[in-house]
Amino acid sequence: MKIYIRSSACISPQKTFGNSNLLTEAVEYTKIRLRAIDPDYTAFIDPKLIRRMSHIIKMGVAAAQECLNRGNIEMPGAIITGTAYGCLEDTASFLTRIIELHEELLPPTAFIQSTHNTVAAQIALMLKCHQYNNTFVHKGISFESALLDAIMLLKENEADNILVGGTDEITDASFTILSRLGLYKRWPVSNLSLFTTSSKGTIGGEGAVFFLLTDKPSADNLAELSGVKAFYKPNDAAEIEQKIISFLAMHALQIDDIDLVITGKNGDLKNDEIYRQLSLSLFNNTALANYKHLCGEYPTSAAFALWLASNMIKKEEVPLVVIERSVKNANPKKVLIYNHYLNKYHSLMLVSAC
Amino acid sequence: MNLEVYIAGLGAITAIGNNVAQCLSAFKNEQAGMADITYLETVHRNKIPVAEVKLSNKELAAMTGVSSEISRTTLLSLIAAREALSDAAIADLSSFRTGFVSANTVGGMDKSEDFFIDFVADNSKGKLRNVFGHECGSVTEAVADQLGIKDYMTTISTACSSSANAIFYGARLIKNDILDVVIAGGTDALTKFTLNGFNTLMILDKDYCKPFDENRQGLNLGEGAGYVVLVSEKVARTLKKPLYCKLGGYNNSNDAYHQTASSPDGTGSYLAMKRALEKSGLKPSDIDYINLHGTGTSNNDSAEGTAVKRLFNPHYPPMSSTKSFTGHTLGASGGIEAVFSVLAIRHGIIYPNLRFETQMQEFPFAPEKRFLTGQTIDHVMSNSFGFGGNCTSLIFSRI
Numbered sequence: 001m002k003i004y005i006r007s008s009a010c011i012s013p014q015k016t017f018g019n020s021n022l023l024t025e026a027v028e029y030t031k032i033r034l035r036a037i038d039p040d041y042t043a044f045i046d047p048k049l050i051r052r053m054s055h056i057i058k059m060g061v062a063a064a065q066e067c068l069n070r071g072n073i074e075m076p077g078a079i080i081t082g083t084a085y086g087c088l089e090d091t092a093s094f095l096t097r098i099i100e101l102h103e104e105l106l107p108p109t110a111f112i113q114s115t116h117n118t119v120a121a122q123i124a125l126m127l128k129c130h131q132y133n134n135t136f137v138h139k140g141i142s143f144e145s146a147l148l149d150a151i152m153l154l155k156e157n158e159a160d161n162i163l164v165g166g167t168d169e170i171t172d173a174s175f176t177i178l179s180r181l182g183l184y185k186r187w188p189v190s191n192l193s194l195f196t197t198s199s200k201g202t203i204g205g206e207g208a209v210f211f212l213l214t215d216k217p218s219a220d221n222l223a224e225l226s227g228v229k230a231f232y233k234p235n236d237a238a239e240i241e242q243k244i245i246s247f248l249a250m251h252a253l254q255i256d257d258i259d260l261v262i263t264g265k266n267g268d269l270k271n272d273e274i275y276r277q278l279s280l281s282l283f284n285n286t287a288l289a290n291y292k293h294l295c296g297e298y299p300t301s302a303a304f305a306l307w308l309a310s311n312m313i314k315k316e317e318v319p320l321v322v323i324e325r326s327v328k329n330a331n332p333k334k335v336l337i338y339n340h341y342l343n344k345y346h347s348l349m350l351v352s353a354c
Numbered sequence: 355m356n357l358e359v360y361i362a363g364l365g366a367i368t369a370i371g372n373n374v375a376q377c378l379s380a381f382k383n384e385q386a387g388m389a390d391i392t393y394l395e396t397v398h399r400n401k402i403p404v405a406e407v408k409l410s411n412k413e414l415a416a417m418t419g420v421s422s423e424i425s426r427t428t429l430l431s432l433i434a435a436r437e438a439l440s441d442a443a444i445a446d447l448s449s450f451r452t453g454f455v456s457a458n459t460v461g462g463m464d465k466s467e468d469f470f471i472d473f474v475a476d477n478s479k480g481k482l483r484n485v486f487g488h489e490c491g492s493v494t495e496a497v498a499d500q501l502g503i504k505d506y507m508t509t510i511s512t513a514c515s516s517s518a519n520a521i522f523y524g525a526r527l528i529k530n531d532i533l534d535v536v537i538a539g540g541t542d543a544l545t546k547f548t549l550n551g552f553n554t555l556m557i558l559d560k561d562y563c564k565p566f567d568e569n570r571q572g573l574n575l576g577e578g579a580g581y582v583v584l585v586s587e588k589v590a591r592t593l594k595k596p597l598y599c600k601l602g603g604y605n606n607s608n609d610a611y612h613q614t615a616s617s618p619d620g621t622g623s624y625l626a627m628k629r630a631l632e633k634s635g636l637k638p639s640d641i642d643y644i645n646l647h648g649t650g651t652s653n654n655d656s657a658e659g660t661a662v663k664r665l666f667n668p669h670y671p672p673m674s675s676t677k678s679f680t681g682h683t684l685g686a687s688g689g690i691e692a693v694f695s696v697l698a699i700r701h702g703i704i705y706p707n708l709r710f711e712t713q714m715q716e717f718p719f720a721p722e723k724r725f726l727t728g729q730t731i732d733h734v735m736s737n738s739f740g741f742g743g744n745c746t747s748l749i750f751s752r753i
Contacts (some may be wrong), residue, residue, distance in 0.1 A: 079608075084489055084491060085489060086490070086511070091547075092470075094547065094550075094551065095466065095467065095470045095474075095547060096470065096474050098467070098546055098547065098550050099470060099471055099474050100474070102397060103396060103397045103398065103546065103550050103553075104397070106550055106553075106554045107554065108551070108554035108555050111547075111550070111551035111554055111555075112551075112555070112613055112614050112741070113613070114551075115459065115511070115513045115741050115742060116459070116490065116511035116512075117511060117512045117513055117740075117741070117742040117744055118613070118742060120512075120742065121608070121613060121741070121742025121743055121744065122613070122742075124608040124610045124742075124743060125610050125611070125612070125613065125743065127610070128610045129608060129610055130607050130608050130609070130610050130621065130622065130625055131607065131608065132606045132607070132608075133512070133606060133607075133608040133742075133743070133744055134510065134512060134519055134523070134606060135510065135511055135512050136508055136509065136510060136511075137461075137489070137490040137491055137509045137510070137511040138490070138491040138494060138495075138507065138508040138509040139489055139491035139492070139495065141508065142491070145508040145509075148532075149523065152526050152527075152530050155530060156526070156529075156530070173473070173477075176477050177473075177482075177485055180478070180482060181482060181486070230506075232504055232506075232507065233504065
């Protein structure tokens, strides 16, 4: 069975939402915390509800609705989300109130909206969708887990037009804590020259990216999602190379068949070492592209990469701003995404022209 | 595609026992796990009863051989997951593709709460090691590392239906021939975050809860972990111990009514039960016991009861809420109650719904009050419903 990406929608720190141009005018940031550009949420959500919604809920619900609109689908067959951190803003807010108010007379709203399934639940509520509804919360492979669930549902003939998305928000508290944990650069850099100097740390980002998956071919589909695979704590570069080769072999491909590899380079020396090594070995003759200078690093950023790959294939163009090395084919038919999160969670996605 | 997925091992730790055997004996003795708060540091101590696991973090850590500084949620998970894996007694686990699919609702929140006390006062303060395991996935990862599972792991969080979803996601990984063995279930420790959260919603009973009683006053929070070991037919053939049963049906449907409240007609729960029956190929009259979600809140029991009535009227199987023993263990409840459901088939037992006195006026049925033995139990339905309208039903069947 072939799985197709029928439509997509992406809210990110770039002008990716409701924009027909594919990253032709990249937004430059000279800071290490990239905030998603908010669309006019009143176009998607009842204004009475917007006030109470945290950033991740608004982003998620709007991206999901726009994805359905673009796919011309009113009711999805299932709703599946991936989020590593969940609703951080509401969680921190409720935690803070517990401390400040000494556990007495707390308002319930932040607690109610803090559960990790809030985005998927709010989408179901908005659509009155009684179908399968799931949320994966496994760190750097939360989105990949959601994708695998969607692929299995299609293969089981349990549902069609599955809405699947990756959402994560960055908040004041999470940015402070992740900075203290050493994840980010200590001085502001331009995101557009993130890869020109090598130093420790990356830039933080956020976003909500949704896809409609179907097994029905159509000229309108963006691309085929040929495969997704995650692996955990590989021993060394050789094992990673082997995993990539066998993943391609499962789809009867070799690396020379791949027109473009999108990697998860994020500007951090340690993080990028494996990509550097692969660019000299397995990916030696392959065109390479990056994306995290555009959306920032976050655990479900692979959803941004999948959005980029499927839209590049559909539009038959590779935006200049993502190119790392010599694109042989300006009209890529087969794109491999290889990303890892903190060197622990690695994932591969294969996207092909329909 | 693999057709059948079998249950080969069980593990549980709850307020009524630190392992499966202790839980069973508490059921026989009708000993509930609720008491005044002993371990959780909170102003609600002596005011709100809870169902705590009767061990300190130090004692839990000593049982597991890991640090007592890690989240209680992880400690509980490790104990129950290890018990399940050891119960399954798979001789050569490394020759199979093995996964760990676990669920929880607030990850390492107990530690994050400690961190936040200092962090709120000064953003440069707070021990980072206390927030390092905040993510739900961190709990799963720490346990998978201890169990030596690397082939596949993931974490599901759909509020109180989380671990029921983990179990049937695990089964589907086997059916889709991605894995051969999956340890699946969930864990949640009591935290100030959840205790205060449910307290603000005013759905905590100040006495011991009375699920499905006309005069029910709310739920008691509990904590614990419960896991089943799911195996493919190929693995099942290598096992020397008899299998417990199979996972015959499952469904996840959404109520799509309100973020926290269930719809009056129980749409989500009705759909989950009905579609799980369809998946299993069974009729309502085939079900020999329903392990109810039965939290004891006015809203849940009314919605769930309405859904049961719509589906089962006029022939109601015996049913009960084991939350009258364990409290509501949130993200762990689907896993723990899956273990109890499987035991009902194995031992031919039906659990009592403690403290039940008055039948709900709106329904022509009542939960079982006594511990029944010697029953023929071929098919058990287990319900888990949660915030966000997430409703899941599992059906376990004798083989």
